[in-house]
Structure formats: C-alpha cells, structure tokens
Amino acid sequence: MSFSYKNFSKFLLGGLSVGCVGGYFAYKNQNKPIGLNTEVYSPFTISQITKVTPDASIFTLTPQGSLENMKNMDPISKVTIRNPDMQVQRPYTPLYINEDNFKFYIRNYEDGPVSSHIHSKKEGDTVELRGPFKTTKLDHTKFSRIVGVVAGTGIAPIYQLAQNSKVPVDIVYCERPGQEPALKEQLEKECPNVRVRTIQDRLIAADDILKWDGVDVPLSETLCIICGNPKFVATVAGPKAEFGAKQGPVKGLLEDSSFGKVWKL
Numbered sequence: 640m641s642f643s644y645k646n647f648s649k650f651l652l653g654g655l656s657v658g659c660v661g662g663y664f665a666y667k668n669q670n671k672p673i674g675l676n677t678e679v680y681s682p683f684t685i686s687q688i689t690k691v692t693p694d695a696s697i698f699t700l701t702p703q704g705s706l707e708n709m710k711n712m713d714p715i716s717k718v719t720i721r722n723p724d725m726q727v728q729r730p731y732t733p734l735y736i737n738e739d740n741f742k743f744y745i746r747n748y749e750d751g752p753v754s755s756h757i758h759s760k761k762e763g764d765t766v767e768l769r770g771p772f773k774t775t776k777l778d779h780t781k782f783s784r785i786v787g788v789v790a791g792t793g794i795a796p797i798y799q800l801a802q803n804s805k806v807p808v809d810i811v812y813c814e815r816p817g818q819e820p821a822l823k824e825q826l827e828k829e830c831p832n833v834r835v836r837t838i839q840d841r842l843i844a845a846d847d848i849l850k851w852d853g854v855d856v857p858l859s860e861t862l863c864i865i866c867g868n869p870k871f872v873a874t875v876a877g878p879k880a881e882f883g884a885k886q887g888p889v890k891g892l893l894e895d896s897s898f899g900k901v902w903k904l
C-alpha cells in the first residue's frame with residue numbers, strides 16, 4: 640500500500656487534532672484547583688451565608704475543584720481554614736459530611752484572625768480549606784448510646800456525629816443567656832434519635848448530663864463527649880492535658896460518673 644501525500648496530510652491533521660484536544664484538557668486540568676486535600680489549601684466558594692445569631696452564621700462552601708475527597712469521610716471529621724494574609728489556620732467542623740458542599744456553623748471573634756477573616760467575606764467570595772482530618776481517634780461505634788455536652792459552636796462536632804449515628808444521642812446544649820441555641824430544632828427534626836436539652840440561664844449541673852427519661856442503655860455502654868471552650872470542658876470533665884491530644888483525668892462534674900467513656904474534644 641502506497642502512502643500518498645494526501646494520506647499523509649490526513650494523518651498529520653488527525654494527529655494534530657488529537658494533540659490539540661489532549662493539550663486543551665491537560666491545560667484545563669492544570670488550571671483547575673485540585674479540590675479538598677490534606678496537603679495544600681484549595682479554594683472554595685462561599686455559596687450561601689445564613690445568619691443564625693448576631694455573631695454566628697452558617698457558611699455553605701462549594702469546592703472549585705474535584706469533589707472526590709468530600710465523599711467517604713468518617714465522623715467526626717474536620718478541615719482547616721486559613722487566613723492567607725496572616726498565614727494562620729484553625730480547625731472547623733462541617734455539620735454534614737459526604738455531601739457536595741460543606742456547611743459550617745462559625746462564630747465571629749472580633750480579635751480572632753481566622754473567624755473574623757471568614758466573617759468578613761460575602762457570598763461569591765473564596766476561602767481556602769485543607770483536609771479532611773479525623774478530629775479524634777475515638778471509636779464511637781463501640782457504644783450503644785451517646786451523650787453530648789456542648790457549649791456554643793461545640794454543637795458542630797456532635798451535630799455531625801448525630802447525623803451519622805443510629806444510636807440514641809442525648810445532647811446537653813449550653814448557651815449564653817439571650818443567645819439562640821442554634822441548630823437545635825433543625826437537628827431534632829433531621830435526626831429522630833436525637834434529644835436536645837438546652838441550658839441558658841444557669842450553670843450546668845451533673846444531673847443535667849446524667850438524668851434522662853426513657854433510657855434503657857446502661858451508663859457503662861454510654862459514651863459521653865464534651866465539646867466547648869477549655870473552661871467549659873474543664874468544668875464538666877476536668878481540663879485536657881496541656882500537650883498533645885491527651886485527655887487528662889476525668890474531673891469536674893463527671894468525676895464520679897460511670898460512663899463507659901468520657902471524651903473531651
């Protein structure tokens with residue numbers, strides 16, 4: 640078979656087209672952000688901001704790159720968000736995992752470099768995320784009931800866990816007087832296994848955590864998770880050890896409780 644000039648031109652043209660199309664996609668992919676990953680920060684668009692309290696909002700963040708690492712996450716997972724101007728990062732807990740976007744409940748601290756950075760943004764703006772990371776090595780699946788003792792945005796990790804747990808979850812939710820216990824009704828509506836007890840106008844007591852009606856799971860099979868600022872955690876279960884992820888001994892209100900495990904987040 641002779642290979643004419645005409646055939647050769649067709650061959651060359653075909654090759655060039657394939658090369659161009661391949662090159663275009665390679666170029667396009669090269670410029671597309673890689674999506675959520677643990678190594679580098681990746682851009683997310685703020686697709687919605689919903690004000691929940693005067694100083695806290697729910698931010699819906701949509702990845703500008705691949706959705707791949709948004710799936711198959713285990714509770715409790717977190718990501719870090721950074722303020723690129725100051726090179727400061729902080730952990731945040733998505734309320735829902737394994738979705739196409741993240742919803743975060745974030746409180747604004749005026750002197751806080753990362754929370755104020757996020758709150759300075761408007762819908763359509765970009766923030767940078769890295770993750771996902773496991774928040775704790777605790778295996779919650781070993782327990783037949785979970786009690787969450789939370790303050791303020793400490794509701795976020797328990798919210799995520801409750802969404803992904805089939806066992807009963809009883810939550811003691813402490814908020815400042817006059818401050819709306821955000822997400823309470825939403826959580827109870829979405830999760831029939833969840834009950835929320837709110838404490839706003841007084842200090843939390845041991846009975847608030849221990850005494851619930853209609854419980855048939857012994858405390859020895861119950862996991863108690865505490866999440867809030869360090870002072871709150873110390874009041875309920877004693878301070879966490881200062882270095883590393885060490886729990887420190889159980890003190891405070893739960894010192895004499897017989898929970899199967901007490902875990903400070």
Ligand SMILES: Cc1cc2nc3c(=O)[nH]c(=O)nc-3n(C[C@H](O)[C@H](O)[C@H](O)COP(=O)(O)OP(=O)(O)OC[C@H]3O[C@@H](n4cnc5c(N)ncnc54)[C@H](O)[C@@H]3O)c2cc1C
Binds near residue numbers: 729752
């Ligand atoms: C595992 C994990 C998950 C978290 N998830 C969330 C989340 O989903 N939503 C959320 O809003 N926050 C969450 N946080 C807290 C968050 O990481 C930051 O600490 C918080 O947003 C403040 O960061 P910042 O850089 O703005 O201020 P910082 O520089 O950290 O602090 C600024 C000021 O605010 C005070 N402050 C900071 N945090 C608290 C607090 N919790 N209570 C009282 N005073 C405080 C500090 O004492 C300081 O005066 C989480 C923390 C951890 C460890």
